[in-house]
Amino acid sequence: MDKKRVTDEQRLLHGGDYNPDQWLAYPEILKEDVVLMQKAHTNTFSIGIFAWAALEPEEGTYDFEWLDNVIERIQAIGGRFILATPSGARPAWMSKQHPEVLRVDASRRKLLHGARHNHCFSSPYYRKKTQAVNAKLAERYGNHPALLMWHISNEFGGECHCDLCQANFRKWLKEKYTNDLERLNDSWWGPFWSHTITDWEQIESPSPIGETAVHGMNLDWRRFVSHQTIDFYKNEIKPLREKTPDIPITTNFMSDNPAFTPFTGLDYQAFAKEVDVVSWDAYPAWHNDKEDTATLAAKVGFLNDHFYAMKDQPFLLMESTPSGVNWHHVNKAKRPGMHYLSSMQMLAHGSDSILYFQWRKSRGSSEKFHGAVVDHDQSPENRVFKEVARLGQTMEAISEKVVGYQRKAKVAIIYDVENEWALNDAQGFGLKTKKYGETLQKHYQAFWDKNIAVDIISKDVDFEQYDLVLAPMLYMMSEKTAKQLQAYVEKGGTLVSSYMTGLVDEADLAYLGGWLTPLKETFGMAPLETDTYYPTDKNSLEFNGKIYDIKDYATIIECDSAEEVATYRYDFYQRTPAITVNHYRQGTAYYMGARLEESFLTEFYGELIADLGLTPPLDITHERGISVQAREANGLKTVFIMNFTEDLQVIEINEEVRDIQTDETLSGQLALDPYEVRILEKKGWFVDSNDQLSL
Template sequence: MAKLVQSKIAYGGDYNPEQWPRDVWDEDVRMFELANIDIATVGVFSWVKYQPNEETYTFEWMDEVLNYLSNHGIRASLATGTAAHPAWMAKKYPDILRVDFTGRKHTFGQRHNSCPNSPTYRKFSAALAEKLAERYKDHPALAVWHISNEYGGACYCENCAREFRVWLEGRYHTIDRLNEVWNTSFWGHTFTHWDEVVPPNLLSEHMSELQPTKTAFQGISLDYSRFMSDSMLACYRLEYDAIRKHTPDIPITTNLMGTFKPLDYFEWAKHMDIVSWDNYPSYDTPPYQVAFRHDLMRGLKHGQSFMLMEQTPSQQNWQPYNSLKRPGVMRLQSYQAVAHGADTVMFFQLRRSRGACEKFHGAVIEHVGHEHTRVFQEVAQLGHELKQLGHQLLEARTLARVGILFDWANWWAVEYSSGPSVDLKYVNEVTKYYEALYSEHIAVDVIGKETDFSQYDIVIAPVLYIVSGQDAAKIRKYVKNGGKFITTFFSGIVDEHDLVHLGGYPGPLRDVLGIWSEEIDALPPNKHNQIVISHADGRLQGSYDCFMLYDRIHCEGAEVLAVYGQDFYRGEPVLTRNHFGQGIAYYVASSPDDRFLRDFLRSICAESGVESLIEASDHVESTIRQKDGQAYLMVLNHSSDPQVVRPLVGQGMDVLTGTFLGGSFVAEPYGVYILRLENS
């Protein structure tokens, strides 16, 4: 695949010069140079400007933009503009308009309002992408292609209904097989012809607009989620293929959105030359959640560096409380992205727009229009540091011996499930385990089901509800060959079609885990139980609280490490360990408190020789990246107070300040340190 050619971490963001007169361009470039900005994303929502009517294309304005950028040493992330179709297109070809979950057909407005299965949308979007590639394939400003923007927006129209049937026939081949995997004998849902199948929305299988995941047939809704993700991916791939024909050496991407539920990003990443994503934490988002999403984006392409395509330099415009980033936080969050694998630092936006819903979204250049602002001065400082940092961290790999499994189909299926608890949220359970390791300063990769497990000492798979035969075989091989595997309650329940594994939970993982789960109790938030340690083991001792779901399990060879502390299943196993082949598999039968997870995972890591990178408080984050045999320890203080840090993996020079840091040091409020480790 094509790679982004760069000599330093690219620095810039979204730019809309077509909205401003030429004298403003001159002022913008002057300020870009002050801030060492060297890349600009252009043309993101420019479809109607590119194509004012069906017969006419107007590229002269973009010629001027790209020439201007190139003449000033600024490269372009050139967007295809297809995230918002023109009004004339909606008027002339209404098949392009989406039908939403409630069954309402939209009119022209907002963005992401196109049906992904509209022949009109697919024809015109691919045609525009190809014309852009033909015109700009040799332009010196072109650095990367940016297809559409933040794909999303499910559709339930007749186009989608028709294509869903085609997709199903390709997947299941016969109507009898479809009826089998959807268990349609329930409620008399048996289909006799393909054209009887309709999309599952509020008019068919779904029961509540307020609870959109409440569906009568989980298998149907699960397949529609797969289909809709594939449908949008097909639109992306049409543009990708049109561009690739003309620019085989220019990387192509589209900006993802972290844990965006509707799209299976592991599948999307297979068709992206480089992953890019938009990071917009709330004012109160814990840093570990941001770190998790960065690691997920890196994990989409098996540890490859990614692009931070968007973040705000100051504030966002759509949240209930659009608070400012405090001085130092923008810099800190930018380096957090770099610490987890970003090879670009980019903003939305470079200049604030004058009108519409994003006019109060933060920008490098504020409405006042000059460089004498706090935000611009911080941006310029960071630009200077990134120039100084040069190529040292480009394409550096993160070193991790622990992998946490994340899977979109599993996410969809867990939350389509008709029970056992409305409080069960897949991302929450996964990030609980991530947070425990993050707090212990242990490096983690977020991985998919297709990742090679053998590179990890420990693989953690919380709430692994879907376990196919292939999944089970992979886990069995990993543990048998010496891996440590941790999974939890509500795992091994169903196959890939959401059909329950008969014969007892956790289905095909029973032999690996050495347990059988008989029942699952669900209690409201004000009720809880205890995990009482019954086998002194490592750092686990005493008792801990557990919540929400409670498996009643029986051991079939597994060793009991802890039992429940109360209720009628008091004394029954809640934490087990099973030796399988050369490895070990653990089962956590309830949702434990944070203290348990830290003690438990610290113990497992210690047994495996997986060490913390630093000794510091929870406010401090650390990662380690390696390039050409040289390791870099990155330390970030997310607190407004100084924090004492003691590196545990070595000492070295801070490449940002030239200061040697050996032994303990004090990290300043919102401070960032990049230690080039000795003898690495």
């Protein structure tokens, strides 16, 4: 899809989810909102997200007058609106009159009306109704000068197991396997436990009991769920594309919580191809008792870089909270300064917006204590409101130095959600210690700590644009991907992979004859077996004169042309290779046979960073917990220096830069208070404005 520009006079977007439909009986509240919006230095509001009951109170009867009034007020203060389609939560009359819209769970129980996101993506009636209401919205507001973009539904996810979805699953399988049951049985390894399919009608979606038995079916079901969700989305946007072809379209993606790893419910990398702008909802649990602030900040950076790389352009932060949420196990308030810092991190990693869920706290139901700009006290004098206003003022001041500026990385980490689906299904290794997403984030942390930009990419991206590619735990790997990695190394690239890589094909079938030939040739070795550790098991290796502990996994390796980088110190495979390096044609391939502590990753990747000549955006000396990120355009860098510690940090800037906010020239020592951010400008090293996303 061609990249669409979203223009708003080069302003960073600041605002968020606004739900005036909850306050129609309180006209004084709606009037006060626009006063507070200006005091908070906000300019953009997502409206209509869960407003179907207010837009269509009974079937075929529409009411847009209230929405007209809301939009008029927003426009009057110079604001813009992101108009949402209401399909994320349908009205009660629809569930009662057309029960086919209700989802059926994996136990084949039809769900009742309630909550949200519980509609069937296959329902012909629901597809027809979403198009109808969206067409009405496009006709009425498509040419409105304050309309910025379309927001489709909300946080797509979940699955339905009704008869309609079962029929569509079988149809999808017939297309995938060209109506050939023999092909399907081969991919699903049908003879296992007598699961051979002899008629398409025998196929049903996985049930909760015994769902791990047929891994090929599980994998195809998850692929189908992604396909059907994206197909529903594409059906929903048809009237918007037809009536407003120049208005960009997005839908808000998520993370997996509480681990704060990539979302595994859908294939977002496939979904991203269908949106004009990637947007996502970020709710990290700041100040938790399991990790320090810098570690969580690196996880946030990983996800930001994941969403940026999906379209290689700036994204939108569609939802965040200025205070706390209402659904973490412990809903802790952000400490003073953390909202400003965490928002600046989003901008630094490529967002052109800071938008909130929500503008005003709901008075009742499940979100009445979820964080918001306007609390129940309705006061602009409370701490949270003042922090939002401070951030808004800064965003206004720095917009021209951020909007459309891009991120460029020479390091990439491959993340593949289908690989995670298959790996999680694998009934081997450690059932609770595989942790694919978390493992990638630990590798990423080694680069985040050294301020080296990283793209989190799919396996289908052109690897040649990167000096270094990491592919840890790529358990499910096609021969095509193996050959692409081989070609990358052959032409001079540096590749790092690890234990549990390349063990099964794209149908989740184990490779016969050992490791794939392209992998053997690239790495100059072969993995013979994987040892899985109990938490009390001990082993280690020596690297650069230091001893590093091994945990969870150790691969027994047979070397061919590869050289030993480190060997195991104990067990029956002591003194055998634990880490290898192979110089293949013009490039280099490393294999980590064991899972090692984070300090090893810091040391190992630190050497690679130096060997490859990778440099941070600013020459700076600092302790762990300081993050330096940059965005660039037209030969200039906007550099964010962020203190993710609770301590005063003194850093050393080893070149001359200008502070954007104070206009002072800086070099040498600089003191940063806890959670402090400084925004600097320096001359960059690339000029590329062709693919800007201007907001």
